[in-house]
Amino acid sequence: MIFAFDIIILVFLVVAALISLNVKDLLSASMIYGIYGFLICLLWAEMGAVDVAFTEASVGAGVSTVLLVATVFNTRRRSSD
Amino acid sequence: MLSKVFATIAVAITGSILLYGVSDFPAFGDPHSPANAGVPGSESVSLYFIEESYKDTKVPNIVTSVLADYRGYDTMFETVVIFAAGMAIFAILRVVGNKEETAAKAAEEDSFTNGDHNRIIVGTTVRIVVPVIQLFALYVVAHGHHSPGGGFQGGVILGASFIIIALAENLNAALRRLSELNYVRLAAIGIFIYAAFGIMAQVLGSNFLDYGALQPIFMTDGPEMARSHSMLGVEIGVAFTVTAIMFAIYANLASRGQLVKGL
Structure with a gap:
């Protein structure tokens, strides 16, 4: 546990979460969600849970961001009805 | 307000x-x-795992030994959950029919046949990077019981290597390497591999997923190494399913269930 490192990650984590919730553009929101996942991965690695951090890096920051972006590309602002 | x-x-x-x-x-x-x-x-039970898991299984990574051995039944049905999630994606998104028309249209828009030079840099980079990613994924699976990693992580990385091909070129290029029939087969085979280890232990007269009973098959000195080898086996099964389902979810989401062209 490195206290300064913890504080930096946690501050960035809260900032990333707030931006991801508040930003209007869905594509930006999903990219910032990827940053959030990567920061959580750093936090877990720093707490010694390397396996969980590995999973978060591959699933949370990697594939789920791609899936969100794929979904955003297939949505439109107007309904086709 | x-x-x-x-x-x-x-x-x-x-x-x-x-x-x-x-x-x-x-x-x-x-x-x-x-x-x-x-x-x-x-x-x-945590103290027992910390003190005894290496003696029981000869696996230095306690996380893997708990996940794949002591709680193997739990992990097996986690894999089934991933399989079921993939099947649900098929059921909701997959569109069958009207395929020749869309396939012809996609071939027309294929970036490499009509010379879209903007994609040359991305395409070449991906072609160089993908073998490295896949090799790393196989290392993560194969070394998962000695270092951080395992079937889930390795499977996701392997699935991501196919997704990156689909992103850089188009979905058809990735589907040529891992077709729809093959990834559905791969997903089912993964669970069968996992269950086969459990049933083999039953056939040899022990409990379901009690890997120590597999000692005569692996011809190891004691049940500990048999448990270690079986953990590698079930991790490979998990990696099969996760690879297939990760790519399947992306392919269906990106192409609206048509499996042509993609993003």
Whole structure:
């Protein structure tokens, strides 16, 4: 546990979460969600849970961001009805 | 406006109660905390895993030995959950029919046949990087019981290597390497591999997923190494399913279930 490192990650984590919730553009929101996942991965690695951090890096920051972006590309602002 | 004020007050009160509760927590990483050591009268199992798992299984990574051996039944049905999620994606998104028309249209728009030079740099980079990613994924699976990693992580990385091909070129290029029929087969084979280890243990006269009974098959000195080898086996099964389902979810999401062209 490195206290300064913890504080930096946690501050960035809260900032990333707030931006991801508040930003209007869905594509930006999903990219910032990827940053959030990567920061959580750093936090877990720093707490010694390397396996969980590995999973978060591959699933949370990697594939789920791609899936969100794929979904955003297939949505439109107007309904086709 | 008023509801926002009330929501803020509620959040503030809940947050302060939670923060007050945190102050009673044991210190981070305290080996004598109730979560790690249990309370007198009902000792926790974590100390047993830390002290005995290497002697039981000869696997240095305690996380993997708990995940794939002591709680193997749990992990097997986690894999089934991933399989079921993939099947649900098929059921919701997959569109069958009208395929010749869309396939012809996609071939027309294929970036490499009509000379879209913007994609040359991305395409070449991906072609160089993908073998490295896949090799790393196989290392993560194969070395998962000695270092961080395992079937889930390795499978996701392997699936991501196919997704990156689909992103850089188009979905058809990735589907040429891992077709729809093959990834559905791969997903089912993964669970069969996992269940086969359990059933083999039953056939040899022990409990389901009791890998120590597989000693005559692996011809090891004791049941410990048989458990270690079986963990590698079930991790490979998990990696098969996760690879296939990760790519399947992307392929169906990106192409609206048509499996042509993609993003």
